[in-house]
Structure formats: structure tokens, C-alpha cells
Amino acid sequence: MVQEIQATDYVIEVGSLVDSSFVSLLTTKYATSKKIILVDENTHDECLEYLLTAFDGLEEAEVMLLPEGEENKVMEVCFQVWEAFSEYGVGRRDLVINLGGGVVTDMGGFIASIYKRGVDFINIPTSLLGMVDASVGGKTGIDMGMYKNQLGVFANPQRVFVDLGFLNTLPSMELANGFAEMLKHGLIADKNHWENIKNLNPREDEWNSDWIIESIQIKNDIVIADPFEKDLRKKLNFGHTFGHAFEGMSLGWENPIPHGHAVALGMLAEAFLSLDRDLLSNEDFEEIKATITSRFEMMSFSEEVVNPLFELMQNDKKNFDQKIKCVLLTGIGSSVLDQELTEMDVQKVIQFFETLT
Numbered sequence: 001m002v003q004e005i006q007a008t009d010y011v012i013e014v015g016s017l018v019d020s021s022f023v024s025l026l027t028t029k030y031a032t033s034k035k036i037i038l039v040d041e042n043t044h045d046e047c048l049e050y051l052l053t054a055f056d057g058l059e060e061a062e063v064m065l066l067p068e069g070e071e072n073k074v075m076e077v078c079f080q081v082w083e084a085f086s087e088y089g090v091g092r093r094d095l096v097i098n099l100g101g102g103v104v105t106d107m108g109g110f111i112a113s114i115y116k117r118g119v120d121f122i123n124i125p126t127s128l129l130g131m132v133d134a135s136v137g138g139k140t141g142i143d144m145g146m147y148k149n150q151l152g153v154f155a156n157p158q159r160v161f162v163d164l165g166f167l168n169t170l171p172s173m174e175l176a177n178g179f180a181e182m183l184k185h186g187l188i189a190d191k192n193h194w195e196n197i198k199n200l201n202p203r204e205d206e207w208n209s210d211w212i213i214e215s216i217q218i219k220n221d222i223v224i225a226d227p228f229e230k231d232l233r234k235k236l237n238f239g240h241t242f243g244h245a246f247e248g249m250s251l252g253w254e255n256p257i258p259h260g261h262a263v264a265l266g267m268l269a270e271a272f273l274s275l276d277r278d279l280l281s282n283e284d285f286e287e288i289k290a291t292i293t294s295r296f297e298m299m300s301f302s303e304e305v306v307n308p309l310f311e312l313m314q315n316d317k318k319n320f321d322q323k324i325k326c327v328l329l330t331g332i333g334s335s336v337l338d339q340e341l342t343e344m345d346v347q348k349v350i351q352f353f354e355t356l357t
């Protein structure tokens, strides 16, 4: 059975792709369109064959390979794809299919929406993080140096197809990364969701579409209320002020911190600051700390990172009045926007992280 979730001006379908409207889209609206499938190395090897063999409309599709990983979510790669689009004669009536995790859907959505002022695109997320978060909500973009998602546009896909079958080949570490964003959805807006998922072992438990649908719905409700992040949507950035700084700082490392892991560390940092400001009870903080520390590897950082982290945070898109603004928690399931952060707060967090490893 396929469940439909109405988003702003498109629909998210959760269920088997073969039972979804993907088939009819390919053979009706896009019957005569060129189809370009964007994949990275892993989704090329693990997910593409299913798409090419199960759907008649895709025999002639042009497959374009993006280099895998956050470090490749950059303009240079976009240019190469735009040049390939030109060579292949992609036009406004054609269709881009983003088959991959958040890197492919973020960058593929950006590539499609900039090219010739916009070519239709469909997201088929293949990572848990992509399913519950990155592929929905209309944010597309790429990184610039160490600054995450500095270049981008709001652009909605024509449709999103969430087929849990793709999770079968996803490495367990990546399941944990997606789990981080699900925990975030519970923490900022829905205690029930937190209760439903907090005891899961994301690396081993069987994934249930109910939890995924719940998580998508939380994000979708927030996006519908504030599609362009004027206000309420900022909630979704809980854990990301620190998270993006950790992730950005690590982009040049041999093993960069994956987005979901960085968000998990960021949520703990920001929950700690919520406690420090008496916004969050000790009981709630301890529950959050126990949940995150038991699922994600904790890291400690030297005091030398305080200043670089603070500098990265200063470039965050949610800041205003030249102050760093972040989301803090007032409880499990409730949050408060636009809380100012100082360098002293970053220092406190780094000292707190020392106690965890």
C-alpha cells in the first residue's frame, strides 16, 4: 500500500515504488521527456539496476554519476553536470530523477532548478536521512568551502517517492545518521514520536514505515506552516548550529563527520545549553543525553576548536543582528527559536564534551 502525504504543492508517496504513481508519471506527463537519473557511486551500484529494470519508461534514460560524499556537494560538480546536460540537450520539458541520499537530492535539486531556470525533478531518497528529511521540504543546495549549504534555492520536486526497500543496502552507520534527524523531529515538536523511536537500535532494528511516516509528517507540517523559513521552520535547525559547524570543520579531515552524526553531537550540545539556561529540566536533559550517547560515538575536541567553530557559526544563515541565533529546547517536544549564542557557550560545550569520552 502506498501512503500519500500532501506537501506544499507536491505529494510525498511512501510505499513500494512499483505501486506508486511513478510508473504513470513516466508514461504520461513525462512520456516524451528525456529522463536523466542522477546517482552517486553507491546508489549507482546498489539502487540503479532496480530502477532501470522495473520501469519501462526508463530504458533510454541517461544516467549521470556524481562523486559520492559531502565533500563533493560543490559547485565544480554542478558545472560538470550542467555541461553534460547541455551536451545531452536537456530542455525545460525534461525530467531529472535524483536517486540517492541527501547529497544527491540536495545537489540534484539545485542542479535541476538552476538549469535553464528550472527543469522538473523527482526525488527518490535512498538513505534514511534522505527519506525523513533531506528529500522533502524544498531546500536544495551545495556547500561553499567549509560553509554548509551556502548556495541554494527553495525549489520543490514534482514528487517524492519513499520506498523503504532501498534501506536494505544502506550501511548501518547511515541508518544511525538518519535516526539522528528523526530524534530531532521528536525533540523539537512531538514527544510521542520521541517516545516511539527513542529505544530503537537504528543499526539493527527492522525499519517500520509508521515511524518514517511520522517523522516525515512532523517535518512536512512545519514546512507547510513556514515554507521559506521566516519563523517556525527554523525549529528544524535544532542541533544544526553546532552540527553544521562540526561537520564543516571536519570537511577537510580524512574522515569527515557525517551530517547525521554531526547533528547528533549538535543536539547534545544544544540540549546542554538549554539545561545551562534553565530552559530544559535536568530529567529531560539526562534522557536526551542517555539516548544520544548510547547510539552515537562521542567525540572530544581540544579548546583550540572553540574559535574556528564560533567563526563557522557566525556564517550561519539563521543569524541576524550580527548575532548567532540557535534553537534550544524547553522540553522534549518543545523548542524556542532565536536564542543567542556566544563564544563562551561554545567553550562550555567543548568542556562538557570532554566529560563524555
Ligand SMILES: NC(=O)c1ccc[n+]([C@@H]2O[C@H](COP(=O)([O-])OP(=O)(O)OC[C@H]3O[C@@H](n4cnc5c(N)ncnc54)[C@H](O)[C@@H]3O)[C@@H](O)[C@H]2O)c1
Binding pocket: 040, 041, 042, 043, 046, 047, 068, 069, 070, 073, 100, 101, 102, 103, 104, 106, 126, 127, 128, 129, 130, 133, 134, 135, 136, 137, 138, 139, 140, 148, 149, 166, 167, 168, 169, 170, 171, 174, 177, 178, 259, 260
Ligand atoms: N535539504 C534538506 O532539507 C536537508 C535536510 C537534512 C540534510 N540535508 C543534507 O543531506 C546530506 C546528508 O544526507 P545523507 O546522510 O543521505 O548523505 P549521503 O547522500 O552522502 O548518503 C550517505 C551515504 O550512503 C550512501 N547511500 C545512500 N543510499 C544508499 C543505499 N540505498 N545503499 C547503499 N548506499 C547508499 C551514499 O552513497 C553515501 O555514501 C547533507 O548534505 C545534508 O546537508 C538536507
